[in-house]
Amino acid sequence: MSERTLAACRVNADRLWQRLMALARCGATAGGGVDRQALSAEEIESWHLMIGWARAAGLEPATDAAGNLFIALPGFDREAPPVLAGSHLDSQPGGGRFDGVYGVLAALEVLTVLAERGVRPPADMVCVAWMNEEGSRFAPGMMGSEAFAGVRTLEAVRAARDADGVSVAEALDALHAAFPSLRRRPLGFPLKAYLEAHIEQGPVLEAGGRVIGVVTGIQGKKTFDVVIDGERGHAGTLAMAGRRDALAAFARVAAACYSKIGGHDDAVKFTIGRLQVEPNAPSVVPERVTLRIDLRHPDNDVLGLLGQQLDALCGMHAEPCKATSTRLVDAPSNAFDPALQAAIAAAAEQLGEPHMPILSAAGHDARHMAALCPSAMIFIPCRGGVSHAEHEWAEPAHVAAGADVLLRVLLPYADGGEGA
């Protein structure tokens, strides 16, 4: 089948939407959102759906040692580097129905359309769902793509534990045990290109009236765990002057950071998302506070500077307690492949969808693929820019448009061309 014949084809928008809603039932929350943690029973349930749909379409599911899910449209040369497209199936606790899962289902939809038309590409075309992008159950996030890209060893990934003490190793073994017949791909097999569709998770496309975002790159991100150590005591008897109250130290450190770092410029993002207080009892002066800091900026120099300032503010304002900071993630800003960006813009143009270049404020697995092969991302709007929330929402027409752009960008790989 020639590229010319395929040029007119579209994804099945109804099927894609129905599958989004079906996956939203895996870990559905009372508030209409999704809580589908990495390697959880809910994620395993979502794998059963994915694999069922894949097999029904004649696609080949597989996994790897890092718990990534691959679904291949087999090519003539099974050894040739495939083009890969996808995202992740795990969610934040109280997350929405689109973050991650949209990119996986858009890729599955493209492969399903090609399979229905009897396409046999020169090399495999593969849909991927990366393990633990969110990092909310096991820290840090993007474990599957990092293990695939060799950024983090499989050993380090397997050693991480969740709040209940369950290791990734144990959870991975349970996942693999649930799918005993699944073929294993090696970690880090060569790739021809990588595409990821995703909701924007910000308000830019909606505000600009655009349906397609041609992602130019991902802003840099650093995350830190900070431990503030003080001394516990009785809330009614210990004089204020004699206290080393870890929560009072946190309040000073945090107020300074929100003001000095969070107020540095319009492009900075500073968040303390997670906080743990010990012993966390009503009449006890807290002895330890542990916090997770998420710091982002599109300019790598500014990001580096703010990271240093953060350390200084922690040290200065924690007195008489002691602050110890550990850097978990240190990802500089990156730029996506210009040719693939051009192909996305051209596809949107041909489909009559308004488009614009956009910097991704959120991190994505595509960051790690960009180091391995030409990579790019396609954004669609989400209502009010809201994400990581139960009422996260994307319009069905935008969902279909993003998948149609993905299909169009992937078509050259289906017909022996060299892609964009």
Added chain:
Amino acid sequence: MSERTLAACRVNADRLWQRLMALARCGATAGGGVDRQALSAEEIESWHLMIGWARAAGLEPATDAAGNLFIALPGFDREAPPVLAGSHLDSQPGGGRFDGVYGVLAALEVLTVLAERGVRPPADMVCVAWMNEEGSRFAPGMMGSEAFAGVRTLEAVRAARDADGVSVAEALDALHAAFPSLRRRPLGFPLKAYLEAHIEQGPVLEAGGRVIGVVTGIQGKKTFDVVIDGERGHAGTLAMAGRRDALAAFARVAAACYSKIGGHDDAVKFTIGRLQVEPNAPSVVPERVTLRIDLRHPDNDVLGLLGQQLDALCGMHAEPCKATSTRLVDAPSNAFDPALQAAIAAAAEQLGEPHMPILSAAGHDARHMAALCPSAMIFIPCRGGVSHAEHEWAEPAHVAAGADVLLRVLLPYADGGEGA
């Protein structure tokens, strides 16, 4: 047996110490402390020890509808109002071996010594262990003494739930089921007097080189639950200017309160002991923070003023989030019975123990008994003033001295006198 004969008798210091160490095994922590929450399996275990010792000494255990434990040395007139002495058996998580349990065991030791000498007092003399003084499992604390004193209804007490959703009603029923043969006393039976021995939980006695503190009263205390409501969002995409970050609001509120209220004067105590962040996920802007504030001051006017200032600071600094404050405890400072204070000082004098008047910075069940009958407290030092901590410690000689003072103050009730 005459008061003259008893005047020379002393508590069995070894037995008292051994029992303190035996009770410390109910809920022992790895760090050498105690985690014995109200109505827990660990507290039930401690009741088994208490009741075993009581029965071996010919004393009569009983309970009431609020889960208080009573151990009586029977008097000639079983209907006459008894003198009551005791404290509580529950601990903070990561608490110590003396807070509460010392006062219960000192009272049991006094009754045991009297029973061994064949004393039959004119009215019952009763040791008490109040239910849930600490308030760390079920909030607020002092539930047993409040229900007894009629400050809180039994219905309200039974409705409280712990972090796992277990109600006091369920836990109380389990406690009573564990001791099916235990006699039930009515709530709020008339009392002749109340005495409570306790570690100081502060550094004053140690610093002053005194062994006995004659407690003049308890400083006033207010506790509040404050809920700060904001809006969740994606840590990488939501612009700082558009955020309603509940944790950022908390940092501003807390920094202002620690400085303005915590720094008001040397007598104030301001503590945020417990904090909960929602959703508490690394890449999510927090939407809600719930905190428990503990505010104490010996001057009721100042305490009232600081409470109002607290509400104002929450409202002002939480913007653009919304702070809602609920008062849980509102206990003014109180003064103990002058005649009982004099009796405690006289007993210490006769025993050659250095003593001093002292204000209790911590709250105690004696606060509620003082409204019912002449009441007082006896303090002994604790090392470094440390309490609510695993390394809380009291010297064996001080433990014995406090119990000997208690014995001496209770002697008049053993022999037909009218007490102090």
